Amino acid sequence: QLVESGGGLVKPGGSLRLSCAASGFSFTSTWMTWVRQAPGKGLEWVGRIKSKADGGTTDYAAPVKGRFTISRDDSLHTLYLDLNSLKTEDTAVYYCGTLRSQQYNINQWFIWSDPWGQGTLVTVSS
Amino acid sequence: DIQMTQSPSSLSASLGDRVTITCRASQSIDKFLNWYQQKPGDAPKFLIYGASSLKSGVPSRFSGSGSGTDFTLTISSLQAEDFATYYCQQSYTTPYTFGQGTKLEIK
Numbered sequence: 001q002l003v004e005s006g007g008g009l010v011k012p013g014g015s016l017r018l019s020c021a022a023s024g025f026s027f028t029s030t031w032m033t034w035v036r037q038a039p040g041k042g043l044e045w046v047g048r049i050k051s052k053a054d055g056g057t058t059d060y061a062a063p064v065k066g067r068f069t070i071s072r073d074d075s076l077h078t079l080y081l082d083l084n085s086l087k088t089e090d091t092a093v094y095y096c097g098t099l100r101s102q103q104y105n106i107n108q109w110f111i112w113s114d115p116w117g118q119g120t121l122v123t124v125s126s
Numbered sequence: 127d128i129q130m131t132q133s134p135s136s137l138s139a140s141l142g143d144r145v146t147i148t149c150r151a152s153q154s155i156d157k158f159l160n161w162y163q164q165k166p167g168d169a170p171k172f173l174i175y176g177a178s179s180l181k182s183g184v185p186s187r188f189s190g191s192g193s194g195t196d197f198t199l200t201i202s203s204l205q206a207e208d209f210a211t212y213y214c215q216q217s218y219t220t221p222y223t224f225g226q227g228t229k230l231e232i233k
Binding site for chain 1: 162
């Protein structure tokens with residue numbers, strides 16, 4: 001189960017930290033992701049973080065790179081998304097998700113998000 | 127970044143109809159294609175990975191096919207609970223981009 005929190009109203013240029021509390025699976029060994037959805041719009045991939053065993057590295061979508069940071073606290077089974085220098089176009093519901101995988105060949109894995117949390121709304125407005 | 131384009135953007139159909147949604151990638155992504163279903167107010171739900179592998183528990187009326195750049199999601203006989211928005215997503219390389227969605231409505 002995944003439960004997001006931390007959303008709210010913030011002014012342009014402001015900051016916010018979203019949390020995603022995980023339970024019921026081996027969080028430490030699981031890659032995690034954030035996806036967002038602006039009101040009335042489609043899904044937009046924000047980024048992912050690998051497990052520490054796989055390097056703990058992060059990847060981000062271009063619109064958020066340099067402003068958003070994904071991190072994890074394995075001791076607390078919690079995923080974070082730090083949002084900085086927020087813009088009005090960052091207004092969205094933010095979903096966290098677990099990344100599952102299935103080996104395709106010796107070098108490649110199919111990767112998908114399942115399950116997802118219920119989402120937390122971030123509104124950037126003056 | 128790899129662009130994913132779905133067609134149509136919206137689709138009206140009746141109970142029992144067979145429907146097909148198309149997803150096209152801007153470059154070859156082999157079979158690294160996922161499908162999700164989202165209903166209003168809910169988080170997305172995962173349906174298919176690897177272009178054609180159905181998640182356990184997903185009804186067999188759902189099927190996926192394709193490889194390279196062209197993919198399809200087919201629902202063989204629409205049920206009431208299938209009316210939703212469907213998204214494809216490539217997982218060939220980051221950023222794992224989504225299509226813009228296809229809204230399936232009741233005719």
